[in-house]
Amino acid sequence: MRFFRVNVGVIIENIKIAVSSLIANKTRSVLTTLGIIIGITTIISLISMINGLNEYVASLLSSFGSNTFNVMKIPPMVRSGEEWRRVQRRPDIEIEDAQAIEENCPSVEFVSMRVYTQKKAKYEGEETDYIFVVGVNEAFQNMENLLIKQGRFISQEDVDHSRLVCVIGYDIEDALFVERSPIGERIKVGGYPLRVVGTIDKLGSIFGQSRDNIVFVPVTTFRKMFGWNSFAMVIVKPMGNGSPVPAIDEVRMLMRQRHQLRADDEDDFTIQTQKAMLGLFQSLTGAIFAAMIGVGGISLIVGGVGIMNVMLVSITERTREIGIRKAIGAKRSDILGQFLYESAILSVIGGAFGVGLASILVKVVSNFTGLPSSLSIWVMVLGVGFSVVVGLVFGIYPANKASKMDPIYALRFE
């Protein structure tokens, strides 16, 4: 049994040998680990970015309540020109649809509305770039979790009387009102004078796009000023936090009645649940994810082959050393361990560099593009762990070859 006990001395010796031989061949070691570095960097930064996106989308979802759904004219994914032309012929989603849903569907808690366009805003000679002008109702604030900084949000009376009022986002306030409260001031949006009744807390940016260059107006005012468009939608919050299915059924029946569809006609509107949106998003990122992991995986394999190659060279160079070690009593497992440690340490160094590089890359990309990202500890551990596996898998063949070397041959090797 003595042959199977763990020999701590040999383990320490093996680590010492590995480190000293890597130091003795610095350039070669660095070049060898390059493949691993690239592979791990690719994989870790992608996992972090896609994790970040998914977390962001999931956080949006929970702030709406996970059972809300949208009723819209244009579905979020249109797969062909033919489909595009067909959905263009559908009727627009109207303000009256939102009112009808609120009045007639018992499983619906409240209904919000959104229609948007892009215009410029002006105030006393200052002019902004194109900003989003969004027509909403009172419920929109709750639906989107908007926090009021000053004043108030668009009210039901504003909608009922098509008042010329607006609530402005942080960027607009920042651009037009220096050292002065915007409340009560009149700004011109697309040529129409609107009185500012409230301001919104800063929302930050997503995908490099600010979410604060926005002006909210009553949905009825929007229709009077800018007309209507295909992207108007109704957002429905069902009662409670349970399944949205009863509410969806009611809304669907009501919309079919309003559009006077016959029993065998297809729906001429799209109902999209938040869950389905998330699913769609995740299947999209999942596909990119899989492709990129594939690329990273290939470069890891290339890196692994590089390690195998260098280990084979190293073993040939050190044939005599192997012979000496065997002559003075190193067992096959000792020699196997020695070279496995070396390839594992080599690839772990590569992996650690890769993780470091990835965390820098993720920060830089996220700062420049505004893409959210999340580099968690487990992803780093995974990266280093992955590189250990690569080192061991591609180290096995050379190490085994070394361990099987005939000591007489090895000792004679010049």
Add this chain to the structure above:
Amino acid sequence: MSDHNKREIIHLENVFKIYNIGHIRVEALKAINMVVDEGEYVAIMGPSGSGKSTMMNIIGCLDRPTEGEYYFEGERVGGLSDDKLAYIRNKKVGFVFQTFNLLPRRNAISNVELPLVYAGVPAEDRKRRAMEALSKVDLVDRAKHNPSEMSGGERQRVAIARAIVNEPAIILADEPTGNLDTRTGNEIMDVFRSINEEGNTILMVTHDPDIARHARRIIQLRDGEIVSDKITGKK
């Protein structure tokens, strides 16, 4: 120590080593019978190609006989696993080579320690025992030097220290003076004599009669056969 003269270390019984090179059958060793007892100092002589090195490799458990039996301290070597052979090389045999075979990037003491590492000796013990071995070859002051900073004689003394550090049953020396000048060679022979006088068993291969003369028993090999086996009587 009490059984000094009689304990059998090496026992070869009708040992053959046969190589097949293509269709040619080469008998490197033919029907070798030999016994080496504890405390002996034996020189194996013969011209190159006589089978000296082959015999040394078999005795050192680096190789196995094709036919015949080899007993090491009474244990049959033929049936042992690779790991058991490694164990014998580690604990029971100390090798000294013509080309020294030290690890170049290691200093003297860590070269001497190496067999103890594979034997699983704890680090503090290793240092102490390696220093003891170095003191026996009179190299304590060179302990921290790398082989490249040493003369040939010093390197061979480090190799001898490495060979004796595990207190082996036998020291196998293959042309230990082959790469040294005569004076240094004689110094090495002095070291061998003193470690033999301490009770170590030595088996040395050489083609140099002047070196062989230091042993107390000389075995002559020719074409894979023992042609003479004489006690020189020298003490």
